[in-house]
Amino acid sequence: MKQEIPYKIYLDENEIPTQWYNVRADMKTKPAPLLNPGTGQPLTLEDLNPIFCEELNKQELDNDTPFFDIPEEIQKFYKMYRPAPLVRAYFLEKALGTPAKIYYKFEGNNTSGSHKLNSAIAQAYYAKKEGLKGVTTETGAGQWGTALSMACSYFDLDCKVFMVKCSYEQKPFRREVMRTYGANVTPSPSLTTNVGRKILSEHPDTTGSLGCAISEAVEVAVTNPGYRYVLGSVLNQVLLHQSIIGLETKAALDKYGIKADVVIGCAGGGSNLGGLIAPFMGEKLRGEADYQIIAVEPASCPSFTRGKYAYDFCDTGMICPLAKMYTLGSQFIPSANHAGGLRFHGMSPVLSQLYADGMFEARAVEQTAVFEAATQFARVEGILPAPESSHAIRVAIDEALKCKETGEEKTIVFGLTGTGYFDLVAYEKFNSGEMNDVIPSDETIKSYLDKLPKVPGQE
Amino acid sequence: MKQEIPYKIYLDENEIPTQWYNVRADMKTKPAPLLNPGTGQPLTLEDLNPIFCEELNKQELDNDTPFFDIPEEIQKFYKMYRPAPLVRAYFLEKALGTPAKIYYKFEGNNTSGSHKLNSAIAQAYYAKKEGLKGVTTETGAGQWGTALSMACSYFDLDCKVFMVKCSYEQKPFRREVMRTYGANVTPSPSLTTNVGRKILSEHPDTTGSLGCAISEAVEVAVTNPGYRYVLGSVLNQVLLHQSIIGLETKAALDKYGIKADVVIGCAGGGSNLGGLIAPFMGEKLRGEADYQIIAVEPASCPSFTRGKYAYDFCDTGMICPLAKMYTLGSQFIPSANHAGGLRFHGMSPVLSQLYADGMFEARAVEQTAVFEAATQFARVEGILPAPESSHAIRVAIDEALKCKETGEEKTIVFGLTGTGYFDLVAYEKFNSGEMNDVIPSDETIKSYLDKLPKVPGQE
Numbered sequence: 001m002k003q004e005i006p007y008k009i010y011l012d013e014n015e016i017p018t019q020w021y022n023v024r025a026d027m028k029t030k031p032a033p034l035l036n037p038g039t040g041q042p043l044t045l046e047d048l049n050p051i052f053c054e055e056l057n058k059q060e061l062d063n064d065t066p067f068f069d070i071p072e073e074i075q076k077f078y079k080m081y082r083p084a085p086l087v088r089a090y091f092l093e094k095a096l097g098t099p100a101k102i103y104y105k106f107e108g109n110n111t112s113g114s115h116k117l118n119s120a121i122a123q124a125y126y127a128k129k130e131g132l133k134g135v136t137t138e139t140g141a142g143q144w145g146t147a148l149s150m151a152c153s154y155f156d157l158d159c160k161v162f163m164v165k166c167s168y169e170q171k172p173f174r175r176e177v178m179r180t181y182g183a184n185v186t187p188s189p190s191l192t193t194n195v196g197r198k199i200l201s202e203h204p205d206t207t208g209s210l211g212c213a214i215s216e217a218v219e220v221a222v223t224n225p226g227y228r229y230v231l232g233s234v235l236n237q238v239l240l241h242q243s244i245i246g247l248e249t250k251a252a253l254d255k256y257g258i259k260a261d262v263v264i265g266c267a268g269g270g271s272n273l274g275g276l277i278a279p280f281m282g283e284k285l286r287g288e289a290d291y292q293i294i295a296v297e298p299a300s301c302p303s304f305t306r307g308k309y310a311y312d313f314c315d316t317g318m319i320c321p322l323a324k325m326y327t328l329g330s331q332f333i334p335s336a337n338h339a340g341g342l343r344f345h346g347m348s349p350v351l352s353q354l355y356a357d358g359m360f361e362a363r364a365v366e367q368t369a370v371f372e373a374a375t376q377f378a379r380v381e382g383i384l385p386a387p388e389s390s391h392a393i394r395v396a397i398d399e400a401l402k403c404k405e406t407g408e409e410k411t412i413v414f415g416l417t418g419t420g421y422f423d424l425v426a427y428e429k430f431n432s433g434e435m436n437d438v439i440p441s442d443e444t445i446k447s448y449l450d451k452l453p454k455v456p457g458q459e
Numbered sequence: 460m461k462q463e464i465p466y467k468i469y470l471d472e473n474e475i476p477t478q479w480y481n482v483r484a485d486m487k488t489k490p491a492p493l494l495n496p497g498t499g500q501p502l503t504l505e506d507l508n509p510i511f512c513e514e515l516n517k518q519e520l521d522n523d524t525p526f527f528d529i530p531e532e533i534q535k536f537y538k539m540y541r542p543a544p545l546v547r548a549y550f551l552e553k554a555l556g557t558p559a560k561i562y563y564k565f566e567g568n569n570t571s572g573s574h575k576l577n578s579a580i581a582q583a584y585y586a587k588k589e590g591l592k593g594v595t596t597e598t599g600a601g602q603w604g605t606a607l608s609m610a611c612s613y614f615d616l617d618c619k620v621f622m623v624k625c626s627y628e629q630k631p632f633r634r635e636v637m638r639t640y641g642a643n644v645t646p647s648p649s650l651t652t653n654v655g656r657k658i659l660s661e662h663p664d665t666t667g668s669l670g671c672a673i674s675e676a677v678e679v680a681v682t683n684p685g686y687r688y689v690l691g692s693v694l695n696q697v698l699l700h701q702s703i704i705g706l707e708t709k710a711a712l713d714k715y716g717i718k719a720d721v722v723i724g725c726a727g728g729g730s731n732l733g734g735l736i737a738p739f740m741g742e743k744l745r746g747e748a749d750y751q752i753i754a755v756e757p758a759s760c761p762s763f764t765r766g767k768y769a770y771d772f773c774d775t776g777m778i779c780p781l782a783k784m785y786t787l788g789s790q791f792i793p794s795a796n797h798a799g800g801l802r803f804h805g806m807s808p809v810l811s812q813l814y815a816d817g818m819f820e821a822r823a824v825e826q827t828a829v830f831e832a833a834t835q836f837a838r839v840e841g842i843l844p845a846p847e848s849s850h851a852i853r854v855a856i857d858e859a860l861k862c863k864e865t866g867e868e869k870t871i872v873f874g875l876t877g878t879g880y881f882d883l884v885a886y887e888k889f890n891s892g893e894m895n896d897v898i899p900s901d902e903t904i905k906s907y908l909d910k911l912p913k914v915p916g917q918e
Contacts, residue, residue, distance in 0.1 A: 006472045007538040013465045079466040080550065080841045091539065109568050111843045111878070153838045173883035177843060179890050180834055375639055379612045382539040384570045384636060419570070421880040424632035431638050
């Protein structure tokens with residue numbers, strides 16, 4: 001007899017994965033190494049250790065170990081908010097009238113409001129283990145900063161957050177959550193760092209960018225003893241930690257004998273997408289199964305679909321390592337009218353290599369269409385989604401509607417990375433009909449791509 | 460071998476209760492009937508039907524039927540966000556160093572952010588079934604309004620919400636969530652109703668109150684064909700629907716063979732407290748088990764601890780029925796510096812009778828002590844609690860610390876009714892050291908109690 005699929009599949013606590021999966025181990029072409037911007041040489045542990053935590057650097061550089069044990073203390077913390085449910089979107093399916101079966105992995109049932117906590121707690125753990133006083137970071141929409149604040153509070157670490165100025169202003173309450181968890185939050189660019197002062201003198205009216213906030217956070221980390229810099233996306237280590245999303249999703253599907261046909265994730269720097277798709281991509285790389293995997297990005301910041309696969313700086317201030325990635329240029333700043341995160345100019349090197357290898361497709365979607373999907377989803381599934389997550393919802397709905405036309409009963413799985421409780425300014429704009437779509441022109445993108453750094457072997 | 464208690468106990472979906480429990484059936488002294496304010500006579504179905512939905516009025520007046528089947532459509536909706544987890548507060552226990560075992564029933568994992576959705580969906584269901592166009596209501600902190608908006612959106616009902624003005628101003632984002640779900644939100648008192656205009660002409664600077672918003676919502680319901688009024692607390696029917704909280708809690712405890720010693724709930728109008736304690740109180744009333752049950756209310760609105768058990772109006776405008784309840788007087792308005800809900804001047808008649816019968820105790824706690832508990836809880840348990848819920852946290856912590864002194868290994872269960880994501884203005888005040896406690900003087904309370912309505916048989 002066929003087992004009935006519940007509305008929400010919760011793994012038992014003892015079924016939560018105890019290892020992270022490193023998709024790099026199964027990649028034939030490994031992601032290109034980070035380069036030292038001064039020498040153009042691949043970064044070594046020695047180069048990285050002054051900036052990041054040692055143990056994390058080992059994870060960063062390890063392209064071969066397929067599984068990493070999750071330390072017990074992190075496993076314990078995970079039980080505070082995991083397992084995250086895999087939800088069968090029965091209500092949405094009915095509203096769409098689709099024969100498709102839609103599932104979403106919901107990572108928003110924690111106070112940080114997103115999946116970011118999965119890596120934040122890992123990074124805080126290793127920082128504490130190394131005996132550090134604190135960490136610095138940047139945050140865009142605020143989800144990563146909130147997550148890191150929670151993680152640092154748990155381990156009694158100081159937490160200094162540089163928050164992209166337009167988010168800081170749009171989301172004053174995010175700041176207050178971070179403060180409740182004891183973090184110190186500064187709008188970026190700020191006058192507290194050299195790089196911030198430089199950017200402000202050149203662009204006094206800038207609304208900030210992730211790249212710029214990264215520069216400030218790195219500067220503070222390297223100039224203050226006992227501090228290191230941590231990052232919520234892009235890095236290989238982050239994708240490793242975030243694999244918990246995909247592993248739990250896969251375990252929940254397997255528990256009910258469900259095979260996904262399509263896996264959809266939103267992509268900014270790649271933390272959610274990389275984590276969600278990890279085990280599916282692993283099977284695909286090993287030739288064990290096939291999946292249609294779709295990355296969804298904002299049309300206002302389209303690194304996969306309109307960027308260039310090239311070495312570039314990870315930050316606006318050009319003090320960080322160079323990463324080979326799909327990039328719009330480190331000076332690219334998405335229009336301030338773009339709400340929420342997914343504002344980073346580049347993309348995870350792991351995902352970039354996989355995309356270059358044709359292992360998944362990418363779509364860019366416009367903001368108003370995203371909020372239409374968000375509202376439709378909220379009304380039937382009862383969860384007010386984050387703008388970021390709503391990119392994935394948009395394409396999941398599009399795919400389900402295609403199934404309605406073709407009659408295909410595809411199983412669609414998407415990542416619902418978080419909730420939109422701190423994004424009501426954006427919802428208000430949408431509800432008032434004041435939201436619009438600003439898409440960078442070809443000329444604009446070209447102007448930034450023309451300024452990519454010169455790296456040996458790269459035209 | 461003793462079974463290990465997980466961090467979070469989730470019932471299976473097929474273990475979610477399919478009947479609501481009506482504690483009135485087990486009460487020897489039934490709650491006093493609502494009275495018609497004009498005649499002083501107990502209200503009949505005929506009196507109630509022009510204001511409220513018929514099916515709900517039957518539930519309201521039924522003091523005898525112990526169980527009501529939950530309609531299938533509501534059961535289905537419950538699966539959107541239920542079962543709610545019963546969480547073992549391992550992290551909090553460790554932080555307190557208490558031998559007590561602390562559990563909390565977390566009702567905040569839904570977009571309305573609280574338990575209010577449990578009754579909202581029931582009331583919307585019966586309104587739809589009756590063929591109504593829409594419903595009107597009031598909301599204080601905004602949780603009830605949000606919940607009702609979600610429920611009305613699901614059943615395609617029009618939803619008109621009068622929101623207490625100070626909450627409307629402190630929580631603009633709540634309004635936007637309601638709007639996303641299609642509701643119409645008006646700050647109260649407003650110029651759109653007779654009663655609102657009257658109140659504003661007498662008290663032009665009022666920050667509003669629940670009682671006042673109720674008056675406006677009722678006026679709109681009775682003057683617009685196809686509309687009825689619905690209420691998120693106080694009423695017997697609401698406690699009936701909210702019994703799902705207690706029934707799930709009890710089922711989860713029973714599943715692991717756990718016996719609660721102390722059950723703690725916050726109390727404003729009584730919706731959460733009445734729901735949470737229902738099955739425990741039932742056992743206590745039937746003499747099957749004993750529990751220490753504690754109601755926690757704000758010191759700034761202390762109806763149980765400083766009010767009078769008497770007939771009073773449920774609303775400021777004095778157009779609603781009279782209820783016998785612990786009340787501070789229908790003209791009482793808590794200080795605007797009191798954050799969050801629990802602002803109602805009265806209390807559920809069911810709970811009032813049980814309290815008068817000595818079936819549970821009540822404590823009033825001050826706001827700053829509540830936010831201290833909230834912050835402590837957030838930092839270790841990872842959930843930013845609603846100010847309302849934090850009243851229960853305060854007393855749960857106090858009780859756990861008593862256990863630390865005595866060495867008792869009591870099992871403490873409390874209701875964590877919701878999240879504080881829309882209460883960051885209050886958190887900001889607390890974090891900045893600007894929060895204070897304003898407790899009404901004896902003279903103030905006496906002045907309101909002196910104005911209680913004259914009802915036959917009541918001094």
